[in-house]
Amino acid sequence: MKRTVFFVSDRTGITVALLGQSLMTQFEGLAFQRHTLPFVDSPEKAAATVLAINAAARADQVRPIVFSTLVNEDFRHQLRQTNALVLDFFEIFIAPLEAELGVPSSHAIGKSHGTSDDGQYSRRIAALNYTLSHDDGSNLEGLDLADLILVGVSRSGKTPASLYLAMQFGLKVANCPLIPEDLERQTLPDALVPWRRKIWGLSIRPERLHQIRTERHPDSRYAALAGCRHEIQAAEAVMRTYGIPFLDSTNLSIEEIATTILHKAGLERHTY
Amino acid sequence: MKRTVFFVSDRTGITVALLGQSLMTQFEGLAFQRHTLPFVDSPEKAAATVLAINAAARADQVRPIVFSTLVNEDFRHQLRQTNALVLDFFEIFIAPLEAELGVPSSHAIGKSHGTSDDGQYSRRIAALNYTLSHDDGSNLEGLDLADLILVGVSRSGKTPASLYLAMQFGLKVANCPLIPEDLERQTLPDALVPWRRKIWGLSIRPERLHQIRTERHPDSRYAALAGCRHEIQAAEAVMRTYGIPFLDSTNLSIEEIATTILHKAGLERHTY
Numbered sequence: 209m210k211r212t213v214f215f216v217s218d219r220t221g222i223t224v225a226l227l228g229q230s231l232m233t234q235f236e237g238l239a240f241q242r243h244t245l246p247f248v249d250s251p252e253k254a255a256a257t258v259l260a261i262n263a264a265a266r267a268d269q270v271r272p273i274v275f276s277t278l279v280n281e282d283f284r285h286q287l288r289q290t291n292a293l294v295l296d297f298f299e300i301f302i303a304p305l306e307a308e309l310g311v312p313s314s315h316a317i318g319k320s321h322g323t324s325d326d327g328q329y330s331r332r333i334a335a336l337n338y339t340l341s342h343d344d345g346s347n348l349e350g351l352d353l354a355d356l357i358l359v360g361v362s363r364s365g366k367t368p369a370s371l372y373l374a375m376q377f378g379l380k381v382a383n384c385p386l387i388p389e390d391l392e393r394q395t396l397p398d399a400l401v402p403w404r405r406k407i408w409g410l411s412i413r414p415e416r417l418h419q420i421r422t423e424r425h426p427d428s429r430y431a432a433l434a435g436c437r438h439e440i441q442a443a444e445a446v447m448r449t450y451g452i453p454f455l456d457s458t459n460l461s462i463e464e465i466a467t468t469i470l471h472k473a474g475l476e477r478h479t480y
Numbered sequence: 481m482k483r484t485v486f487f488v489s490d491r492t493g494i495t496v497a498l499l500g501q502s503l504m505t506q507f508e509g510l511a512f513q514r515h516t517l518p519f520v521d522s523p524e525k526a527a528a529t530v531l532a533i534n535a536a537a538r539a540d541q542v543r544p545i546v547f548s549t550l551v552n553e554d555f556r557h558q559l560r561q562t563n564a565l566v567l568d569f570f571e572i573f574i575a576p577l578e579a580e581l582g583v584p585s586s587h588a589i590g591k592s593h594g595t596s597d598d599g600q601y602s603r604r605i606a607a608l609n610y611t612l613s614h615d616d617g618s619n620l621e622g623l624d625l626a627d628l629i630l631v632g633v634s635r636s637g638k639t640p641a642s643l644y645l646a647m648q649f650g651l652k653v654a655n656c657p658l659i660p661e662d663l664e665r666q667t668l669p670d671a672l673v674p675w676r677r678k679i680w681g682l683s684i685r686p687e688r689l690h691q692i693r694t695e696r697h698p699d700s701r702y703a704a705l706a707g708c709r710h711e712i713q714a715a716e717a718v719m720r721t722y723g724i725p726f727l728d729s730t731n732l733s734i735e736e737i738a739t740t741i742l743h744k745a746g747l748e749r750h751t752y
Contacts, residue, residue, distance in 0.1 A: 220736055222498070222735055222751075223495075223502055226494070227569070229751055231569075231577060234551075234577070235586070238583070244749050246743055271580075273577070277502070295573060295577075302503070302506060304565065305503060305506070305507065305567075309483070309507055311507060311510070313507055314506055315506070316508075333640060371643060375644060375734070376494070462604070463494055464492055466492075467492035467494065468519070471519065479498065479516075
């Protein structure tokens with residue numbers, strides 16, 4: 209029996225979908241059909257949402273689960289009339305917060321992400337531009353401006369982690385591969401040495417690196433398991449020599465890599 | 481009177497911070513000091529969290545607000561003993577979900593983001609690689625593989641939106657500027673014409689474009705307000721000619737631009 213789950217929002221739906229997903233992972237054996245309904249900000253869209261929920265209830269012959277962050281009182285009331293388990297974040301959280309803070313909430317649709325009106329937006333775009341222009345060792349100028357520098361062998365996950373740190377946390381992140389010449393000489397690239405205090409390393413298990421590289425370059429020397437193993441050992445040795453902390457990215461999501469480094473480096477956390 | 485707000489998580493803390501932030505925006509006049517405490521996954525870290533919360537209560541002389549997604553029963557119990565308003569997401573949501581679904585939850589720490597173990601991760605990395613290699617018109621090959629193509633004048637927000645769509649939703653997004661030659665001729669770049677059904681445009685208000693360009697190139701012809709106005713008018717005319725839908729990015733966050741296009745284009749929404 210498949211359950212339909214709706215994530216309903218008057219804005220992007222990103223927050224409600226993330227929280228809902230993470231709650232649903234607590235029920236691993238069950239099958240869910242997920243639908244995100246963003247921008248439910250008019251009576252027409254609220255009515256369409258109600259219809260969609262009730263239609264799913266009829267089709268599934270079991271009531272859907274609805275996670276909602278709608279702020280509008282009237283739309284929330286309509287949602288509660290559907291044939292569904294409605295988990296209304298606004299209702300659940302706003303009442304205790306109002307009581308605690310001693311002031312009424314604004315009941316305005318939330319601005320949870322930075323827009324062009326505020327300095328946060330400029331900071332974030334500047335971080336992204338810096339990070340893009342310092343990807344994969346393409347530019348070793350201006351490293352004094354980097355909040356972080358990531359190093360590691362090719363395909364250890366530096367680029368996604370760098371972009372996530374820039375996008376989500378507004379950090380300027382350069383990343384630079386450790387190439388065979390560096391590994392042979394057992395040295396960091398010269399341009400990085402002065403900045404080793406803000407360098408973090410990514411390592412990875414050889415079997416996983418072999419698998420990733422094989423997807424792109426099957427049967428190449430670059431992808432061979434023995435070579436991967438040798439490169440990783442040499443890279444970890446370089447990082448130890450220079451006192452560069454590193455983590456194993458093998459079983460981590462992009463979010464986990466980024467957040468772990470942010471946290472361990474003690475950097476201020478902006479959320480957009 | 482400043483209130484301290486804690487976002488406590490046994491994982492990255494991204495979800496709890498996003499939801500907490502969006503709730504706090506309902507209380508705009510108040511000042512909050514935010515702290516995210518991620519990876520609270522050991523008795524030692526749970527104890528340190530309790531100490532930090534109680535210390536803030538003493539320092540502020542008012543109890544802090546704690547948003548928690550901790551799963552561990554024992555740590556949650558310790559949190560409830562602190563001198564704080566504790567909003568325990570697990571407790572609030574898991575009980576009604578268990579009752580509704582008729583099965584107990586796994587009580588395992590949630591895996592809310594895709595990791596290397598699943599196909600989602602490969603999809604996401606492939607999307608990021610595609611998007612990076614098709615940024616800013618740098619590569620007009622392989623557009624048949626794009627899920628979306630964004631166009632717009634220089635600095636209208638194409639790159640951040642493309643990267644967000646790739647990172648958050650696993651989409652392959654190419655982006656291409658409309659340059660003065662295109663605007664002069666009132667045509668799309670030739671390579672884009674066959675794909676116009678999957679092209680979306682970004683526009684922006686001239687005053688805002690002028691401001692953004694001035695930050696990078698003060699007093700340049702490129703940044704002059706009259707030129708910005710002319711370019712935007714010409715770009716919108718091209719988009720109308722080819723039936724390309726476009727949106728005004730001026731007051732939208734990166735998340736809003738990305739989600740609006742995703743939603744209007746009717747693309748499947750993956751969440752990582």
